[in-house]
Amino acid sequence: MPPSTAGLTDAILALAFIGDLSMGRSTDHSRRAACLAGWLARECGADLAAQNHARATALLRWSGCTANASGFAELLGDDVAAREAMMAQTLPPLSTQTQSLIVPLALIHCEVSGDIAATMGMPARVVDALRNVFERFDGKGMPGGHEGDAIPETVFFVNVASDLEILSHAHGRDTARAFVRSQSDAKYPARLVETALRHADHWFDELASGDLDTPTWQLAGHHRHADVPLSLLADVTELKLPWLAGFSRRTADLASRTAQCLALDTDTQAQLHAAALLHGIGRAALPNRLWETDGKLSADQWEKVRLVPYWSARAAKQIDGLRLTAELASYAYERLDGSGYFRGVAGPALSTPQRILAAAVAFEALLADRPWRRAHSFDEAAGVLSREAGDGKFDAEVVAAIVATAQGQTLRPRAAAPGTGSLLSPREIDVLRQISTGLSNKEAARALALSPSTVRTHVESIFRKLDCSTRAAATLKALTAGLL
Known part of the structure; x- marks a missing residue:
């Protein structure tokens, strides 16, 4: 079976989607910021390649935020809400000590987002911009404290655009413009501020009309036909919760092998593998402290958990190239008796691939350590899943195939990248x-x-x-x- 992949542009859009969820933003924030960044670059005389570098950087700006989520959770409690408030400038002032502890978290973010872009083969200008995305023109940024021309111009295009987008939503256009004006030759160069303010109202109107220029973007550049492994999207999402690392990869392997065991065609096997890799992207929207709750979740907490597959379904609506994959992924927590979520569908409404995905996710979860419990043994996990099949939650034939497949699999390390x-x-x-x-x-x-x-x-x-x-x-x- 060929590896599960996505086109480069679809992968970038998916990473933007995950990043927006992690930062508590609407799932079109990064796209809107990318529009503004591209327009600002154009009006500043940047060529088409530089405009696309600005757009790609804006879309990948938050791709590293899952990597420092645990640090923000430890520091500020709710990693999602705190970062949303921080960017909207509604977070109460932080102590000097707390501010100093954010610097290493910025380093993590910049290093990881740069590595993600490099892994996908993005241009060096995009990688460099992501590694410096929190720097300021006056040298008071982080993590390196670079200033002036030592900072890639792409960084300023993206930061002006992002601030305009976030603050106009949070406080209105006047406040957004006033903040950008106040940061002239401080956070960004004065010439970019003048250009942005001259065109801001027109750009805001364009965004409000929904008449965006996204079809003209060439994010892939010369690599327009390059593919990105969907496992990268899974790995980036799972950086948010270190104890989750590799879970979606294991689930994908089990789901696709179970489909083979049930004599489903190779296309279905590949579709299941891909969907299992994407099934957990919605976890990025929920704070770490919820996932690490010890004991029974409250009704309110459960309502938030039920949104995880909903966000997969939203991704299916927003990213054309991943539509079918993300749609199947959104059925990962449905149950045969209708007790699952988020749709609560039951019986004949659930296809065989959907039943396999749900059972594979459940089985792999039972086999893994979680903050609130130790991992079940293989026999214990098989027993739990079989009993739940008997209670009508899972398809008994699918469960039998999953247990048989898991029992017979030989665990082999994946081939390492050359030289690594x-x-x-x-x-x-x-x-x-x-x-x-x-x-x-x-x-x-x-x-x-x-x-x-x-x-x-x-x-x-x-x-x-x-x-x-x-x-x-x-x-x-x-x-x-x-x-x-």
């Missing part, structure tokens, strides 16, 4: 596997019966060999290289 796996020693891979789940050096040392100083030495070596400086970036590179 051979860089790391077996012990470094052991350490990487531990820290990728969110364990501290001390916790990883305890799990591996090593000293914390030895683990720290291995972590430093991993960072050096993988050319990264944060655990989130190391985790993403390890997943895409097949090391985890």
Whole structure:
């Protein structure tokens, strides 16, 4: 079966969708900001390639925000709401100490978003802009404190556009314009501010009319036919919750192999594999503290959880190239007796692929550790799923096929990217596997019966060999290289 992939433009739009959810924004925010960034670049005399670089950077701007979600959750409580309020300038003033703790989170964001763009083969100007996207013209930005011409111009196109888009929605056009004016030669160069303010009203009207120029965008550039593995979208989403790393990959493998076991055609197998990789993108919309709640969820919390597959369905409506895949993905939590969500459909309304996806997600979840419980053994998980099939929640034939498939599978490590796996020693891979789940050096040392100083030495070596400086970036590179 060929790998599950998406066209480059569709992958960029999907990452924008995930990023908008993670930041508490409407799911068209990044597209709107990309329109503004492209228009501003054009009016400043940038050529077509530079306009498209600005659009791509605006769409990928929030792609690294899942990687630091756990840090924001620890710092501010609700990682989604806090970041939404921060960008809308409605968050109460932060203490000097808290502000200092945000700097390393910005580093994580910039490194990961840059790595995502590089992995997809985006132009160097886009990668460089993403690595510097929180810098300011006056040198008071982060994480590097660069200033003036040392910052790619694309960064300023995108930041002016994003601020105009967010603040006009939150506070109205006048407030948005006033803020941008106040940041002339501070957050962005004065010449960009003058151009933006001269055209702002016309641009706001264009956005309001819905008459956007998205069909003319050439985000893929010379790589318009390049494909991006859907596993990248799954990995980026799962960076939000370190204990979830690799879950969608495992589910995709089980679902497609179960379809093969049930003699479904290869197209259906491929469709299931792809849908399983996308089934969890809606988790990005919910705060980490909800996912890590110990004990029974309240009715209000459950209502939020029920939105996870809804967001997959919304992605199906907004990204043409992923329409069928995301639509199937949105059935991941339906149940045969109608007790599932978000649609609550039952019986004959659920196709065989939809039944396979739902059962595969449930089975893999049972086999995995979660913050509120330990993983079930294989026999325990099979027993739970079989009992629920007996109660009418799952298709008994599908459950039998899933258990048989899972029982017979040989777990083999995926082939590492050329030159990557051979860089790391077996012990470094052991350490990487531990820290990728969110364990501290001390916790990883305890799990591996090593000293914390030895683990720290291995972590430093991993960072050096993988050319990264944060655990989130190391985790993403390890997943895409097949090391985890």
